[in-house]
Amino acid sequence: MNRRLFLQRITSFLLALGVPAGLLGAKRAAASAKHEKGSDKPWYGMTVDVDKCIGCARCMDACKTENDVPREPFYFRTWVERYIITRDNEVEIQSIGTLTNPASEAVTEKEILRSFFVPKLCNQCAHPPCVQVCPVGATFQTEDGVVLVDDERCIGCRYCIQACPYGARYLHPEKNVADKCTFCYHRISKGLLPACVEVCPTQTRVFGDTRSQASPLTRTRHMSKIHVLKPHLNTEPKVYYANLDGEVK
Amino acid sequence: MQLKDLFSKLPSKGTRPMDKMPIKLPDALLRLGVVVVALVAAIAIALALLPASLKDRKLQRAVAIERVQATTIMYAGASQCADCHETEVNTKKDGYHRNVSCETCHGPAKDHTENPVDIKPPAPRDRRFCPTCHAYNESRPKGFPQINPITHNPMKACITCHKPHDPKPPTVPGECTACHAGIERTKSVSPHALLECATCHTTPEQHKVTPRNIRPSKPSAREFCAQCHGKESKTEGPPKIDVATHGEKYLCWQCHYPHMPEVHHE
Numbered sequence: 001m002n003r004r005l006f007l008q009r010i011t012s013f014l015l016a017l018g019v020p021a022g023l024l025g026a027k028r029a030a031a032s033a034k035h036e037k038g039s040d041k042p043w044y045g046m047t048v049d050v051d052k053c054i055g056c057a058r059c060m061d062a063c064k065t066e067n068d069v070p071r072e073p074f075y076f077r078t079w080v081e082r083y084i085i086t087r088d089n090e091v092e093i094q095s096i097g098t099l100t101n102p103a104s105e106a107v108t109e110k111e112i113l114r115s116f117f118v119p120k121l122c123n124q125c126a127h128p129p130c131v132q133v134c135p136v137g138a139t140f141q142t143e144d145g146v147v148l149v150d151d152e153r154c155i156g157c158r159y160c161i162q163a164c165p166y167g168a169r170y171l172h173p174e175k176n177v178a179d180k181c182t183f184c185y186h187r188i189s190k191g192l193l194p195a196c197v198e199v200c201p202t203q204t205r206v207f208g209d210t211r212s213q214a215s216p217l218t219r220t221r222h223m224s225k226i227h228v229l230k231p232h233l234n235t236e237p238k239v240y241y242a243n244l245d246g247e248v249k
Numbered sequence: 250m251q252l253k254d255l256f257s258k259l260p261s262k263g264t265r266p267m268d269k270m271p272i273k274l275p276d277a278l279l280r281l282g283v284v285v286v287a288l289v290a291a292i293a294i295a296l297a298l299l300p301a302s303l304k305d306r307k308l309q310r311a312v313a314i315e316r317v318q319a320t321t322i323m324y325a326g327a328s329q330c331a332d333c334h335e336t337e338v339n340t341k342k343d344g345y346h347r348n349v350s351c352e353t354c355h356g357p358a359k360d361h362t363e364n365p366v367d368i369k370p371p372a373p374r375d376r377r378f379c380p381t382c383h384a385y386n387e388s389r390p391k392g393f394p395q396i397n398p399i400t401h402n403p404m405k406a407c408i409t410c411h412k413p414h415d416p417k418p419p420t421v422p423g424e425c426t427a428c429h430a431g432i433e434r435t436k437s438v439s440p441h442a443l444l445e446c447a448t449c450h451t452t453p454e455q456h457k458v459t460p461r462n463i464r465p466s467k468p469s470a471r472e473f474c475a476q477c478h479g480k481e482s483k484t485e486g487p488p489k490i491d492v493a494t495h496g497e498k499y500l501c502w503q504c505h506y507p508h509m510p511e512v513h514h515e
Contacts, residue, residue, distance in 0.1 A: 051390055052390060053390075054382055054386075054389045054390065054393055055386065055388055055389060056381050056382040057381070058353050058381075058382075062324060062352075062357070065323050065324075065356075065357050066322070066323045066324055066357070067320070068320075082388050083388070084387075084388070109387050109431075112387055115387050115388040116388055116390075117388055117389075137306065137309075140310055140313075142310075142314060148313060148314065148317055150309065150310070150312075150313035150316075151313075151316075152313070152316070153309065153313070182317055185314075185317050185318060185320075186317060186318045186319065186320040186321075186322060187322060187324075189318050190318075190322070192322070192324075192326045193326065195323070195324045198324050198326060198327070198350050198352060199324065199350055199352055199353040200350075200353075201346075201348070201349040201350070201353050201382060202348070202393075203348050
């Protein structure tokens with residue numbers, strides 16, 4: 001075999017290998033693109049308007065009632081943080097209780113430059129780190145974009161709790177499995193609103209299908225300046241914050 | 250069982266089928282073959298015996314989703330309430346609490362919708378309940394109706410004066426404090442304590458209905474403050490400046506906070 005013959009054969013071999021592989025790849029890419037855009041399945045999301053939150057903790061209370069979250073004040077699927085930025089640019093973050101009045105004044109009114117409440121919950125990331133790290137595949141994303149935990153499969157290793165950049169997960173003390181916000185999946189699949197959205201007295205939280213052409217969610221996302229938490233992590237959260245302060249982490 | 254025992258049970262040399270084959274495989278390869286076949290068989294049997302729910306990820310997920318969906322619903326949703334409680338819903342629909350769900354105050358009521366006779370959701374009449382939203386808090390959005398629960402009609406239940414399904418708007422200008430308690434508190438200890446809100450602000454009636462969309466006016470010219478603070482002003486007491494040169498292009502309230510002039514920024 002001379003050099004020319006060798007080159008000819010190796011080229012045709014590589015071509016023969018490459019063409020079907022390329023076709024396969026293109027087909028797969030087309031399939032995933034279909035999943036992202038053209039699907040008629042809903043792709044759920046929520047907006048949170050920080051300017052409207054009064055820190056009444058009705059959402060936290062309703063969430064615990066609806067989802068049977070332990071009452072102790074360190075297990076939450078959703079919670080509200082109170083931010084206080086003082087005149088010397090110190091940022092203080094307080095957690096507020098479910099039934100107590102949030103008026104615990106550690107900083108006097110005069111020292112406050114600005115202050116506000118930020119409701120938080122699982123961001124239902126489009127690219128969820130918790131799903132990536134789960135060693136047994138117990139955490140997964142549904143076709144409508146909600147991240148759920150299969151509590152019969154979860155081994156309670158807490159890896160997902162560590163991996164969540166938003167601190168949205170906790171280990172359920174009785175079931176010993178990871179637990180988190182499901183967007184009230186049992187409610188939304190019956191056409192109801194998530195419990196926190198249902199009880200919010202100021203319409204801080206708006207829930208809906210991000211693919212909908214006309215809905216309260218679409219309108220809020222159209223009319224407000226929207227930001228997500230920790231965008232640099234490329235998790236692509238589907239909880240969108242309106243009027244979010246730069247100090248919120 | 251040890252491997253050695255396993256091989257000792259194999260047929261002895263001469264009777265093996267391999268010996269009759271034209272190509273004789275080395276013994277080591279043959280033993281390896283037995284192990285491989287055994288392994289493959291074991292895996293195949295295990296796969297056949299395992300229930301589908303342990304093998305099929307799609308099935309696992311579908312089962313998990315069904316389990317999540319089967320969770321008991323506690324909150325019925327506001328539209329359910331309207332079916333029976335027409336009067337309350339009609340009272341509420343034009344009032345300030347129009348966007349507040351029934352279950353925000355009355356609590357989860359799914360049970361009640363299924364058994365309306367025996368299970369009644371509570372109606373909070375306690376004075377401690379309303380301040381959950383309406384107690385003054387610096388972090389609450391500006392203009393949200395807030396009171397100081399300690400000084401605001403002590404001991405009286407909120408519902409003696411306010412109808413929870415249709416809380417009435419305050420009357421202007423005296424009761425600006427109903428929503429702007431923070432400003433009132435600051436102003437009351439400032440040099441501007443004696444000025445009425447209406448001295449500087451005119452408030453359209455609509456502000457009481459849609460407080461965020463229709464806003465009260467603010468002084469739009471420096472001459473307004475100059476009525477008292479200009480150096481030509483005849484008033485006695487207020488500090489005087491030359492409006493023509495002081496502060497360049499800015500309006501007075503763009504630097505000074507009129508509800509607590511100067512003192513606030515020290």
